[in-house]
Every structure is written in structure tokens, then in C-alpha cells.
Amino acid sequence: MSRTGDLAIVTRLRRCPALGSWALLLLVPAMAVRAADPPSVPEADRVRVIVFGAHPDDAEYKAGGVAALWARAGHAVKLVSVTNGDIGHWDMAGGPLARRRTAESAAVARTLGVTSEVLDIHDGELEPTLENRRTITRLIRAWGADVVICHRPWDYHPDHRAVGVLVQDAAFMVTVPFFCPDVPALAKNPVFLYASDRFQKPYPFEADIVVAVDEVFELKVDALLALESQTFEGGALGSAETTAAAPPASDPVARRQWLRDRWDRRQADEARQYREGLVKWYGAERAAGVRYAEAFEVCEFGRQPTDAEIRRLFPFLPQP
Numbered sequence: 508m509s510r511t512g513d514l515a516i517v518t519r520l521r522r523c524p525a526l527g528s529w530a531l532l533l534l535v536p537a538m539a540v541r542a543a544d545p546p547s548v549p550e551a552d553r554v555r556v557i558v559f560g561a562h563p564d565d566a567e568y569k570a571g572g573v574a575a576l577w578a579r580a581g582h583a584v585k586l587v588s589v590t591n592g593d594i595g596h597w598d599m600a601g602g603p604l605a606r607r608r609t610a611e612s613a614a615v616a617r618t619l620g621v622t623s624e625v626l627d628i629h630d631g632e633l634e635p636t637l638e639n640r641r642t643i644t645r646l647i648r649a650w651g652a653d654v655v656i657c658h659r660p661w662d663y664h665p666d667h668r669a670v671g672v673l674v675q676d677a678a679f680m681v682t683v684p685f686f687c688p689d690v691p692a693l694a695k696n697p698v699f700l701y702a703s704d705r706f707q708k709p710y711p712f713e714a715d716i717v718v719a720v721d722e723v724f725e726l727k728v729d730a731l732l733a734l735e736s737q738t739f740e741g742g743a744l745g746s747a748e749t750t751a752a753a754p755p756a757s758d759p760v761a762r763r764q765w766l767r768d769r770w771d772r773r774q775a776d777e778a779r780q781y782r783e784g785l786v787k788w789y790g791a792e793r794a795a796g797v798r799y800a801e802a803f804e805v806c807e808f809g810r811q812p813t814d815a816e817i818r819r820l821f822p823f824l825p826q827p
Contacts, residue, residue, distance in 0.1 A: 547581060553582055553583055554577060554582040554819075554820055554822065555582070555583045556574070556582065556585070556653065556654040557584075557646065557654075557655055558587065558656040558657070559589055559655070559657040559658075559674055560586070560587070560588055560657075561588070561590055561633065561666035561667045561670045562588055562590055562595055562608075562630060562666065563588040563591070563595075563609060563625055563734075564588075564592075564608075564611075564612070564734050564737045565658070566586040566587065566588065566656075567612065567615045567731065567734065568731070569656070569702035569801070570586075570656050570702060571730060571731065572720030572724065572727050572799070573720065573821070574586065575620065575720075575726050575727060576718070576720065576823045577823075578619060578621050579723070583650075585621065585650050586612070586615075586616060586622070586623045587623070587626065588623075588624070588625045589626050589628060589633060589666070589669075590626065590629060590632070590633050590666055591608065591626065592604065592605060593605040593608075593629055593630045594629070594631050594743060595630050595736070595742050596740065596742060596743060597741060597745045597746055598747070607736055609625040611733050611735065611736060611737075612625055614730075614733035615730045615731065615734060618729055619726065624646075630666065633669040635672040635673050639669075639673055640673055641686075644677045644680045644690075645689075647677055647693070647697065648681055648692065651693070652681075653697055653820060654697055655674060655699045655809070656699075656700045656701070657670050657674040657699070657700075658670045658704070659671050659701040659702075659704055659804070660672045660675060661706055662706060663706070671701070678697075679808065697809055698811075698812050699805075699806035699808055699809035700715075700803040700805060701803065702803060703777060703802040703803065712802075712804055714780075714781040714783075714784040714802040714804065715784070715803065715804050715805045716784070716788070716802065716803045717781045717785045717801075717802045718788075718800060718801050718802070718803075718821060719778070719785065719789060719797040719799065719800055720799045720801050721797060721798050724774060724799045725767075728763065728766060728767045728770055732763060732766060738766055739753040739754075739756075739762065753765060774799035774800065774801070775799060777799070777801060777802055778797050778799055780802075785797050788824050790825070
């Protein structure tokens with residue numbers, strides 16, 4: 508398999524306890540959507556990034572800004588949802604929802620200029636099994652990743668925690684030649700990063716890398732408009748009332764402003780909370796003017812980068 512190839516995932520029948528039979532309705536095949544070719548960057552200089560989220564919105568929410576910055580600079584980014592999101596709505600589920608959320612994720616990827624993939628694993632049922640560890644390992648290898656981003660393995664959602672464990676477990680295996688030998692092992696271990704969260708136990712998130720995303724903030728908002736099932740309809744915890752409270756699709760200007768207001772608060776909070784990290788990477792004067800940020804923690808598994816290597820992997824960070 509080539510370094511840039513996408514891994515094909517085979518759709519299979521599964522037993523549905525509620526129906527007492529085998530059903531294809533609850534499945535959606537893994538889909539890979541490739542964005543338009545980025546600006547030309549020599550392969551030796553191209554940074555290859557893969558972001559794992561548990562559901563078809565997590566990677567987009569947590570790393571959509573840096574994904575856009577990498578893509579804009581000609582680097583290769585892939586957003587992977589490890590489940591198909593088929594119970595992530597208050598009014599629909601199963602195959603129709605999985606297909607809808609896969610299409611939403613693909614639309615976000617097109618706007619950001621990156622690649623997306625949604626795996627054939629039921630929402631709410633992800634476990635850190637050997638089979639899934641192999642899947643994650645193959646995906647990282649097939650993408651030829653230099654940087655891997657995921658949830659921390661302590662989180663409110665069991666699927667998020669499972670993604671963190673699976674990626675941690677893959678952090679060593681991606682370089683072991685005889686583990687999943689059908690996809691060549693990586694010669695160099697990637698840098699593994701956690702996306703930010705607010706959970707305090709066993710220890711709070713540590714912002715090792717903080718990136719200003721002001722220049723792509725509006726693009727991120729434009730991209731997230733596609734996640735209608737989650738943004739405007741509230742996802743699994745929504746209701747008819749919360750959906751009705753959002754501006755209707757017939758008023759796209761109000762709809763965008765409504766979503767922008769929410770992301771203005773969210774990304775501005777991240778910049779305020781991790782201002783010290785912005786000062787480290789941008790200097791005090793420039794950091795003071797940053798309004799929006801995304802932050803990441805270096806996992807102690809995988810390659811431990813120097814500050815100079817972080818600046819190479821995040822080429823939009825200023826040089827000292």
C-alpha cells in the first residue's frame with residue numbers, strides 16, 4: 508500500500524439484538540473523501556497528520572483549525588471517525604443517521620481541504636480490542652503519519668476513552684514490523700498528541716502546543732455548518748425544542764451567525780485559558796493579539812519532540 512493511500516474497510520453484517528436478526532440497515536461502509544490537491548510541497552517536507560475522533564464531529568471540532576492551517580500550507584491531513592455515529596441523534600438512528608453523519612463529515616473535510624474517513628463501528632459500542640488496535644495501527648501506517656491526534660483516554664464518553672486507549676496502544680505497534688505485516692511498519696515513530704479537554708482526573712490537560720487559529724476561524728465555522736445533526740439539532744441530547752430554537756435552514760445568514768457566536772466563545776475561551784502557551788510559541792506581543800486557539804498535549808508514548816521539531820511539524824508556528 509502506498510504511503511498516501513487510504514485504507515479500505517470492509518462492510519459486514521452484524522447481529523442486531525433489538526431486531527433479533529442479522530441486519531445491514533445499521534451499517535454504513537467506511538468512506539474516504541479526498542479533498543482537492545493542496546499546494547505543491549516536496550514530499551520530503553510534507554507533514555502528514557491523522558486525527559482520530561470517536562464520532563463524525565469530534566476530530567472536526569477539536570482540530571479543524573490546525574487541519575485547515577496544515578492543508579492551506581500544502582500538508583496532508585486526514586480526519587478519522589472511529590465510529591459511524593449511528594445513535595448520535597435524538598430523533599433518528601441506525602443506517603440513515605450513519606449515512607447522514609458520514610456525509611456531514613465529508614462536507615466538513617471538503618471545506619477544510621482535507622481527507623475524511625468514517626469507520627464501520629457502531630456508536631456507543633467501541634472497545635479497545637485487538638481487532639480495533641490493528642485497525643488503528645493500519646490507518647496510521649497507511650497514512651504515513653508524522654503527527655497523530657486523538658482524545659485523552661479519560662473522558663465523559665466511553666467511545667472517546669476507547670479511542671485514546673487504542674491510539675496509545677498503537678503508538679508502539681506502528682513501528683513493530685511483524686504486527687499487522689500486511690501494511691509496512693513506519694520507520695520513525697510519529698508524535699502523538701491529545702486534543703484539549705476540561706477533565707481534571709487523573710490529571711488535567713496540559714497545553715504543550717497552542718496554535719492561533721484566527722486566520723482560519725471563519726473557515727472552520729463555514730465547515731462546521733455541515734454538521735447539522737449535531738450543531739443545529741443537538742445530536743443525541745437534543746430535542747424538538749432545542750432544534751426549533753436554532754435559526755431555520757431557510758435563514759442561512761442567521762444560522763451561520765448563531766453557530767459563529769458559539770464557536771467564538773469556545774475558541775476564545777481556549778485562547779484565554781492557554782495564553783501562557785501562546786506566549787511560548789508566538790512571543791508575548793503577538794500572543795496578546797490572538798483571539799482563537801486550539802491546544803494539544805504531547806502524549807508520553809510515541810516520539811518526544813523538541814521545540815524545534817514541533818515548529819517543523821507545525822510550520823505555521825513562527826520561528827524563534
